[in-house]
Amino acid sequence: MTKYFRLFLIAVKGEEKEFTTGSIRRAIFMLSIPMILEMAMESLFAVVDIFFVSKVGVNAVATVGLTEAVLTIVYSIAIGLSMAVTAMVARRIGEQDADAAAVAAVQSIIIAVAFSVAISLAGFIFAEDILRLMGASEAVVQDGKWYTKIIFASNIVITLIFLLNAIFRGAGDAAIAMRTLWLSNILNIILDPCLIFGLGPFPEMGLTGAAIATTIGRGTGVLFQLYHLFAGKSIVYITKKHLVVVKKIIIRLINVSIGGVGQFILASSSWIFMMKFMSSFGEEALAGYTISIRLLVFTILPAWGMANAAATLVGQNLGAKQPQRAEQSVWKTAHYTMLFMLTVAVIYFVFAKELMQFFNDDPEVVRNGVLSLRIICSGYIFFAYGMVIGQSFNGAGDTYTPTLLNFICFWLMQIPLAYLMGIHWEIGASGIFWAIFISESILAIFAVILFRRGKWKLKQI
Numbered sequence: 001m002t003k004y005f006r007l008f009l010i011a012v013k014g015e016e017k018e019f020t021t022g023s024i025r026r027a028i029f030m031l032s033i034p035m036i037l038e039m040a041m042e043s044l045f046a047v048v049d050i051f052f053v054s055k056v057g058v059n060a061v062a063t064v065g066l067t068e069a070v071l072t073i074v075y076s077i078a079i080g081l082s083m084a085v086t087a088m089v090a091r092r093i094g095e096q097d098a099d100a101a102a103v104a105a106v107q108s109i110i111i112a113v114a115f116s117v118a119i120s121l122a123g124f125i126f127a128e129d130i131l132r133l134m135g136a137s138e139a140v141v142q143d144g145k146w147y148t149k150i151i152f153a154s155n156i157v158i159t160l161i162f163l164l165n166a167i168f169r170g171a172g173d174a175a176i177a178m179r180t181l182w183l184s185n186i187l188n189i190i191l192d193p194c195l196i197f198g199l200g201p202f203p204e205m206g207l208t209g210a211a212i213a214t215t216i217g218r219g220t221g222v223l224f225q226l227y228h229l230f231a232g233k234s235i236v237y238i239t240k241k242h243l244v245v246v247k248k249i250i251i252r253l254i255n256v257s258i259g260g261v262g263q264f265i266l267a268s269s270s271w272i273f274m275m276k277f278m279s280s281f282g283e284e285a286l287a288g289y290t291i292s293i294r295l296l297v298f299t300i301l302p303a304w305g306m307a308n309a310a311a312t313l314v315g316q317n318l319g320a321k322q323p324q325r326a327e328q329s330v331w332k333t334a335h336y337t338m339l340f341m342l343t344v345a346v347i348y349f350v351f352a353k354e355l356m357q358f359f360n361d362d363p364e365v366v367r368n369g370v371l372s373l374r375i376i377c378s379g380y381i382f383f384a385y386g387m388v389i390g391q392s393f394n395g396a397g398d399t400y401t402p403t404l405l406n407f408i409c410f411w412l413m414q415i416p417l418a419y420l421m422g423i424h425w426e427i428g429a430s431g432i433f434w435a436i437f438i439s440e441s442i443l444a445i446f447a448v449i450l451f452r453r454g455k456w457k458l459k460q461i
Contacts, residue, residue, distance in 0.1 A: 008033060014175025017235060019313055020094060020320040024329050028336070031174050031312055035305035038165070038178035043301035045185035050294040052192045053210055054359050058283050060207045061360075063144025065290035066134040067151055069275040072268030074119050078159040080260030080399070081108060081115075082166035084253045086308075087315050087397040089170030089236060091461055094319020098235060102242040105167045105229070107249045111257075112163045116156035123152020134272070135279040143207065150211035157218040164225040169312055171235040176228050184221030188213050256461060259399025263406050270410035277422050277432055281368075285429050288368030291359045295369075296376055299344040300383070306337045307387040311395025314456075318396055323457040330392045330451070338384040345380040348373050368429050375433035379441045386444030389451045397461035405446050414439035 007026075010016055011033035019027040053060050085108040092101040123130070127148040131141045151158075161184065165177040191213035198204025205212065228234045278289045310333040317326035348355070356369035390402045414435050421431030 012037070012175060014173060017172055019172055020316050020322060024325065024332060027313060028309060028329060028333050031172065031309035032306045034174035034178035035169065035308045036302045038174070038181045039301035039305035041182050041185045043298040045188055046294045047298050048189050049192060049210060050291060051359055052196050053207060054291065056196065056207050058287050059140045059143045061287040061290050062136065062140050062283050063131070063147055063207060065275060065286060066131055066136055067148045069272045070130055070134060071151065072271055073265055074155055076264030076268045077115060077261050078112065078162045079264050081111060081253065081257045082162050083260035083394040083399060084257035085163065086166045086170035086311060087256060087395055087461055088253065089167055090312050090315025090395060091319040091397070093171050093235065094316035098237070101171060101236050102238050103246055104249055104253065105236050106238060106242050107246055107253055108163055108167070110245065111250060111253065112159050113156065116159045120153050120155045123155060124149050127152060135276055147207045147211045150208065150215060154215035154218065157215065157222050160222045161218050161225065164222065164229065167236055168234060169308055170315060172312060172316065173234045176234055180221045180225050183224055184217045187220055188217030191216060256397055256399055259403045260394060263399060263403040266403065266406040266410050270414050273415045274418060274432055274436065277418055278429065280423065281429050284362055284364035285368045287360065288356070288365040289372050289429070291356065292369040292372035295355060295373060299341065303337050303341055303384060303387060306333055307391035309333060310388050311391040314392045314395035318457065326457070330388060334385050334388040337388050338381055341380040341384040345377040348377040371430050372433050375430065375437055379437045382441040382444035386440060386447050389447040392451065393456050396456040397459045398456040401450055401456065405443050409439045409443035409446070413442060
């Protein structure tokens with residue numbers, strides 16, 4: 001026990017930096033622990049945030065759900081770019097070229113800032129139209145427009161916090177990425193009730209307060225990240241000589257990120273369709289689905305942390321010319337992730353009703369949330385392999401294979417199935433949930449087949 005606790009402390013402190021030699025299990029542990037804790041805090045924030053928002057009312061929950069459904073497209077671009085920079089930084093670090101890693105990091109920041117400014121302006125101006133387009137009632141639009149405006153306007157800090165953490169993860173500095181989200185989200189969690197309900201000296205701002213809390217928390221996290229990058233506190237150390245525009249690297253990053261962007265746009269836009277279909281069943285059904293998704297994310301994000309560890313190990317080991325070690329790392333990580341998600345699935349299935357009632361006692365909200373939790377978590381074993389292997393393709397710089405899988409499984413399967421089962425055949429909300437279960441499970445099976453073929457090992461970046 002003392003041995004594992006000592007290893008845990010080493011992982012949390014980020015004291016181990018070498019992941020291309022020695023025990024694969026140790027490398028997975030050292031990278032996974034801070035990444036799991038990073039994602040665990042992100043998932044805790046998601047649940048706590050929706051808990052406070054749910055106390056404002058059903059319209060507030062619906063606003064958050066609809067806004068996030070649209071923002072997932074924005075996040076898709078940020079995450080796609082993040083996947084490209086993780087793969088490139090990991091490959092350069094595996095090649096022992098820290099200067100090239102720093103240059104790649106700077107180019108990714110330039111792209112992110114240019115993109116974010118455009119999205120911020122458009123989202124702030126057209127916030128009400130966005131909500132209406134998503135099927136929100138006029139009451140939801142009026143109650144939630146300022147939440148949507150502020151969240152879109154602060155898009156730059158949300159994008160940067162994703163991107164800069166991707167740089168740290170690619171370099172193997174997972175502990176810094178972990179501390180960033182802990183700082184950001186703890187501050188957010190503290191400010192949420194203060195600004196929503198007007199505790200102490202703070203004004204009561206309702207749903208708008210949740211948006212401001214998020215902006216302050218994320219902004220603080222970005223300042224923390226920039227300090228580490230420019231003060232030489234991480235493996236990737238940005239100095240004046242790296243602050244140049246290198247078109248060749250920008251083009252290469254964009255080429256790799258196009259697959260990642262397409263991959264997540266396909267996934268997130270299918271989520272928009274799911275939200276659109278759910279809104280046809282009323283605010284209560286939409287609120288139940290939104291709460292259940294936050295609960296599902298609560299466990300998927302820590303598992304995503306393990307998937308990110310696999311991506312880093314793939315990138316660094318390919319850079320070190322060790323493709324077999326890269327493949328072994330993926331299978332071991334997928335196995336551990338599956339065991340974790342299987343445990344969670346059992347808990348969610350058994351205690352679904354109690355968990356939903358903790359957030360909302362409306363019978364219709366609870367009924368839909370329970371259905372969503374039980375049906376979707378039944379596919380967690382498949383989801384585990386799908387996540388880890390999908391991120392492993394990305395870590396190798398092969399962002400196009402997961403994009404193809406997402407197109408087939410989400411656009412050719414999930415959306416048509418959700419419409420047919422949920423609306424056309426009038427099965428109701430459970431038809432939407434079964435469509436998600438089926439498509440995600442098939443995606444995992446396809447991912448395993450393609451990963452075994454091994455073409456990702458030959459990807460150059």
